[in-house]
Amino acid sequence: MAPPSRKGGVGLETKEALSAIVLADSFTQKLRPVTLQRPKVLLPLVNTPMLDYTLEWLAINDVEEVHIFVCAHADAVQEHLKARGWLASRKFRVHVVVSTNCLSVGEALRVMDNRDVVKSDFILVAGDVVSNMNLRPALAAHLERRSSDKASIMTMVMRGGLSPAHIRRLGDMPTTVVMDPTSGRLFKFEEREEGGGGAEVDVARRRRRRRFVLDTTLFSERDSVQVRSDMVEASIYICAPEVLMLFSDNFDYQNVRKDFVSGVLSEEELGNKLFVHELRDEYAARVHNLRSYDAVSRDVLARWVYPFCPDTNLSSETEYQFRRGHVYMDSHVQLARQARVSHDSCIGAGSIISDGALVEASVVGANCVVGPGCVLRGAYLLDDVRLEAGVCVEAALLCDRVVVREGAAVRRGAVLSFDVVVGPGHEVPEGARVSLYRQLRAPGHSSDDDVEVPAREATSTGASLEAGTTDAEVAQAVGPMFKREVGETFLRCVKESIAHDNVVIELNGLKIAEDRTFADCARYMLTTMLGLCLPAPTSCRSEYRELYTHSAPEAGSREGLVELLQRASAQVRRWKALLQKFLRSEDDQVEVLLTLEEFCSAEGDYEATGEHGPVFAHIFAQLLKALYDEDILTEEAILQWAAEKSLAEEDEKVFLRKAQPFLSWLQDAEEESAGSGSEASSDGDEEEA
Incomplete structure (x- = not known):
């Protein structure tokens, strides 16, 4: 809050200072x-740290006070703010808030609240946002709405x-937005996962994810609503x-979009409203x-973010000049006569581009050396990178002090982290991620939303991701890891008798x-729970093998199947309360x-895992009834699943046919219930008459 006027006087109002919270930690490990x-926010984007773009944007929008929240790499962020003069800036007051224990955006905002x-309305923005938006119209509209409706x-x-x-180019997930076309009020916000290949059963899941349901109550109080699929959320919130x-x-709000926005929209009875400002x-x-x-x-580079372009020289240490073809070159670059810098490129101060080298649609940082005959296409070189003669780099990221020896090649999608050296003639394959620091998770694990943490220990190892893979394929690669972690958490609960709440x-x-x-969580718990009815799979850790039964019932006999069903029903009864905590909707049950x-x-996730799931195929219908009887699956969810499966190809209806006796029983019971209700109503009418 701004200090009161020194002139004093009755009736004068104090003006609230416009403040912003900048999240300088992404809480992810995508990079x-x-x-x-x-830290991610200090990675250079066209030779300027991402955080500087965010702070410069806040400055031109007259923000007066900025709270920068830092978790991982807090010392590095504070050092950068000091070196760039942000801590002593005349543009606004900067306060750094450090909390090294936060694991999500939700926890960071709870720290800020504590x-x-x-004290007043504020801007919430991620420290890796790049924008030239004029914030004033959106802010004025927000404050006007607030004045009439808190x-x-x-x-x-x-x-x-x-x-x-x-949208795919920006790396965003397709989103469906339902809003009032006049006021911009948001009614529904749903991210749609893109389907990838996989098991046949995935077809039904992908079909269901493409389905979009609108509540008819949306139309009861308004003439029209807009359903949009051409919008991308910018991580800027007023x-x-x-x-x-x-x-x-x-405390279950951990993410703004997926938790907070969805939570507020689903709790309409509380009266809170969200709005959209479209750019x-x-x-x-x-x-x-x-x-x-x-x-x-x-x-x-294409100047869509003007005035935040290299030639505006946000840092006093740069002297970029704009040339034809969206080429930016610092005045201290050494460009050989036979070197060629093509369109959409930027060359940082002190860099040397040797004879015969080609730089095309690439960014070269400060003090880099590009040797004779090198070819760079779509490449990103940070500072102090050295490429010897004849090196080829294509659509790859090379961090500070990387050295690539003569004749080597770095292929599309590769990432070479700090201080990596590539030997002469070596080829770094597509999608390889090479680092001198030990990965804190198993190679190949690249979850999009794990916590970003600083490195701990040096070693020589690397991780790779297939070049050109889609987000859905990455999610499929990560799926088995999450499945195993959920399963082992549940088994530890069984072994140590941990309370359900914990x-x-x-x-x-x-x-x-x-x-x-x-x-x-629920689906992987259920299959792990059913697995306890049979001998341990080969992939099970030795400490949990004692939890499994030592012998399997004879699946070829009626007695064996009855015994298997009894074991499964006992497990379902024992753990139904835990399962119910994670099944919050009919869609979850489907x-x-x-x-x-x-x-x-x-x-799918159970292919070649050594689990004995196919044994349960013999009692699929009876298993559904057990889950129904224990209120884990509702009648509506089962019938919804059946309706969706009825639209699938014939070879995908195997389990629909197996479940048909139970489905017929459900439908008959529903008809009998409806009939008895009608008869009771008639009897009541006759008595009244």
């Missing part, structure tokens, strides 16, 4: 292994008019102070993965870290049914 050694430093607690900034290809309080009151001619984008790093870099807390933390859903199909057919 690992690079972020093991340097510190009680924000329940208008947030305005989300979104870019509109984007094609599906443009918030009322109540937003922080809601995060404090709801058409202005720019705003978040750098949240390698794909968006490339896309936003190209947009900066298991829920632990699994919820795992869910948040891996950006999964409650249904994901997800569990689809997973049960995978388990019983040894497909």
Whole structure:
């Protein structure tokens, strides 16, 4: 809050200082292994740290007070702020808030609420956002709504008019937005996962994810609503102070979009309202993965983010000049006569481009050496990189002090972290991620929403991700890891008799870290629970083998199947309370049914795992009834699953046919219930007459 006027006087109002909270920690590891050694917000984007773009944007929008929240690499962020003069800036007051224990955006905002430093409406923005948006119209509209309706607690900034290809280019997930076309009030916000290949049962799951359901009550109080799929959320929010309080009151809010926005929209009875401010001619984008790093870099080079272009020289240490073809070159670059710098490129101060070298659609940092005959296409070189003669780098990221020896090649999608040296003639394959620092998780694990942490220990290892893979394929690669972690958490609960509430807390933390859903936890718990009815799979850790039965019932006999059903029913009864905590909707229950199909057919996540799921295929219908009897699956969810499966190909209806006796029983029971209700109603009418 600004200090009161020194002139004093009756009737004078004090003006609230416009403040902002900048999240200088992404709480993700999408840019690992690079972020093991340097915080994401300090990675240069066209030779300027991402955080500087965010702070410069806040400065031109007259923000007076900025709270920068830092978790991982806090010392590095504070050192950067000091070196760039932000801590002593005349543009606004900067306060650094450090909390090294936070694991999510939700926890960071709860820390800010506890510190009680924000008293009025504020801007919430990620420290890796690049924007030239004029904030004043959106802020004025938000404050006007607040003046007449205090329940208008947030305005989300979104870019509109984007094609599906443009959205994919930015590395964003397709989103469906339902809003009032006049007021911009948001009614529904749903991210749609893109389907990838996989087991046959995935077809039903992908079909269901493409389905979009609108509640008819949306049309009861308004003439029209807009359903949009051309919008991308920009991670810029204009918030009322109540937003922080809601995060404090709801500890399951860990993410703004997926938890807070969805939670507020689903609790309409509380009266809180969210609004959308759409950008058409202005720019705003978040750098949240390698794909968006490339896309936003190209947009900066193409001057879509003006005035934040290299030739405006945000840092006093640079002297970039703009040349034809969107080429930017510092005045201290040494460019050989026979060297060629082509379109959409930027060359930093002190760099040397030797004879015969070609730099095309690439960014070269400060003090780099590009040797004779080198070819750079779509490459990103940070500072002090040295390429010897004849090196080829294509669509790859090379961090500080990387050395690539003569004749070597770095292929598309590769990431070479700090101080890596590539030997003469060696070829770094597509999608390889090479680091001198030990990965804190198993190689190949690259969850999009694990916590970003600084590196701990040096070693020589690397991790790779297939070049050109889609986000859905990456999610499929990560799926088995999450499945195993959920399963082992449940087995530890069984072994140590841990209280259900503590298991829920632990699994919820795992869910948040891996950006999964409650249904994901429930489906993997269910199959692990059923597995206890049979001998331990070969992949089971030795410490949990004692929890499994030592012999399997004879699946070929009626007695054996009865015994298997009895074992399964006992497990379901024992753990139903825990399962019910994670099944929060009919859609969640349908997800569990689809997973049960995978388990019983040894497909998808259960292919070649050594689990004995196909044994349960013989009692699939009876298993459904057991889950129904224990109130784990509702009649509505089972019939919804059946209706969706009825639209599938014939070879995908195997378990639908197996479940037909139980489905017929359900439908008959429903008809009998409806009939008896009608008869009772008639009897009542006759008595009244």
